[in-house]
Amino acid sequence: MLKKVITLCYRKIIDAGNTSYWDKFVHEDSFAEFKMQAQFYNQEQQFTTFAEMLLNIPEAEKLHFLVSAAITGYLRQLNGIIPDILDNLGRRFLTFENFKFEIINSDINDPEKHKVAVNFFSKPLIWHSTIDNLLLVSQFKETDEEETFTNLFQLQPFVSIHSIKNMH
């Protein structure tokens, strides 16, 4: 039987309006780190926004990576569980090891303009079937078992199928 193994990406957007503690910490700390690290590329403080820096100093692209160190401690606190995304029983069910942090917009003078995204990439899932508007998936395991526990969930805004592989 043909099986499809997929990974999901959840792009969690965080700006000054987010209210949960985790989101606020990510926002505050990534803004503080952005202000510090941006000084390496923007030594004369010529530019204030991330967009201007990228436009004028192409190496400022590295700031996505450099600022991500401010948030990896918070990723660790999630204990490998992707936040916010629930199965049809109302439980978080996606696990992750991989991420990518992005600065969407920022301004060294204004934390209100600091907006970032944390992309969570799920561990591989087997996509068994689609029931109504729900995907039936289970954690991908190397060994074949007779019975597998599954999760039903609905694709939602900011969640996408990141990769797909056919298995025989």
Added chain:
Amino acid sequence: MERKNFIRSLMIGAISTPVIIEACKKSSIMDGTNTSGSGTAGTTASTNGTCTVAPTETEGPFPTKVPASYVRSDITDGRSGYKLTVKITIGNLNNNCAGLAGAIVDIWHCDAEGNYSEYGGTGMQSTNYQSVHFLRGRQTTDANGLVTFTTIFPGWYSGRATHIHVHVYNAAGTSLMVTQIAFPEGAGTSVALVNGYSKGLTGYTYNNADNVFSDDKTGIEIATVSGTLAAGFDLTFKVNVKA
């Protein structure tokens, strides 16, 4: 609702609309300076009515404030190489170069193969969060202006002599100095002993041909490095800043 009342409610809507637009205009002009009110427009798209379930779990885990993952003394992160202890003293030029306490010092350098930690490849590529910032570290100077890092002896890559990057900030995070540390060269030095790891030193760029260090005729950018392959190396360096 009676028809009359319904029409009235529509009219109220029509009257209040321009007021709302006006309010939006005001807040956008005031953006960033407005001290009244609280919060800003969120970005969470509405998922209401899409027939999804609400969270039904015990709350948690509860986040706690943590510093950037740079903040650690051992920056090795499992990278293999000869042990190197880096001791950097920050001096204050405005105080006869006496040790500057409370300064933040970032260092970073390449691994034995000459690679830096960074996002690789295309925009689609993801990274494991556990050890993504290898060979990058941050410490705050003690009362004597000293920070100490444990790392590996850097490798080299085409076009550059062996080096360590340093960025010094004051306690508030304002940049005071961006510089690089060069290594002594020649027979018996650490650079000769490590011999470029598996690459060897064929094609190596020495300090006098390096585009950063070649103008340093007096060796002010060259650290003191001692030690052996077996015991590891100790590097000491002084960076003077205006603080």
